[in-house]
Amino acid sequence: MRLPDLDPTDLTDAQRELRERILGGPRGDGPQHFPLATPDGxxxxxxxxxxHEPSLGAPLQELGSAVRYATGLSDRVREIAILSVAAATDSAFEQWAHARVGRAAGLHDTELAALADGRFTSLDATEQAAYGFCRRLLEDTSHVDDEVYARLREDLGTTTITELVVLVGYYRTLAQLLDVFDVGVPDEQR
Incomplete structure (x- = not known):
């Protein structure tokens, strides 16, 4: 990683508060499918x-928490969408972390491999429509014209469309942060 690990004992008040919100919020509750912290904290x-940037990190983690825990997306649809972003952005950390979350949400190894390869299909109409929409958002020509929007509104509804647009944008932002700062899978997990 291009940024130094921050020792929990050396944090500013804003960093300490953000760390506590990440570890003590919904991400830290319940089963841990990947570690939020290393053994040294x-x-x-x-x-x-x-x-490192709590003035941006705090609202961004709040958005991420809302995307993960406060939408109407099913666990499977949410993980299909996240893994679509991970594949499109070649984000090793997001692929590694959310393959574990996806497995817990009911995605099978063949589905996870198909998501990683950009060739996922589902017999569930909502899952297939959500996957297709996410892939469209991740393409260079992501424009949604009236015909496409009408089909999406019929297949997914406006709430799910909004949730997926925000999810894709959030996870694309994370993927870019991970890339720029060269953050990969934790060494002890390789």
Whole structure:
């Protein structure tokens, strides 16, 4: 990583508050499918980057928490969308972390491999429509014309469309942060 790990004992008040919100919020509750912190207490993945800039990191982690825990997306649809972003952006950390979350959400190894390869299909109409929409958002020509929008509104509804647009934007931002600051899969997890 291009940024130093931040020792929990050396944090500013704003960094300490952000760290506590990340570890003590919904991400820290319930089953942990990937570690949020290393054994020495440094945060993993994008959270370590966010901790370096708490004025941006705090609202960004709040958005991420809302995307993960406060939408109407099913767990499977949410993870299909996140893994679509991970594949399109070649984000090793997001692929590694959310393959574990996706498996817990009911995605099978063949589905996870198909998502990683950009060739996912589902017999579930909502899952397929959500995947197709996310892939469209991740393309260079992501424009949604009236015909496409009408089909999406019929297949997904406006709430799900909004949730997916925000999810893709959020995880694309994380993928860019992970890339710029060279954050990969934690060494002890390789």
């Amino acid at each position: 440094a945060l993993t993945g994008p959270f370590q980057v966010l901790l």
